[in-house]
Amino acid sequence: MKKVRFIFVVFIILFYLFLSYTKSFAQKNNWPQFRGANGDGKSPETGLINKWSDSGPDILWRIPIGEGFSSVIAVDGYLYTMTSDT
Secondary structure (H helix, E strand, O other), X not given: XXXXXXXXXXXXXXXXXXXXXXXXXXXXXXXXXXXXXXXXXOOOOOXXXXXXXXXXXXXXXXXXXXXXXXXXXEEOOEEEOOOOOO
């Protein structure tokens, strides 16, 4: 019985380590929640500009959405948010 319990505990520890590793790897380039992957509002990206030009950034696309107070998240190249239809 002790051997089975030991194997179970080792399995749980290895499974937890695997999930921790894959989560950090999967979220490296994503912004999956409010204030980013770590909840601190900091991006791990490098090489970003420090100041916008006087005209601001180029607008690449626009889409009309309803009113709402949801933050936007970015996961696997897609942006997600929640809005109201009214």
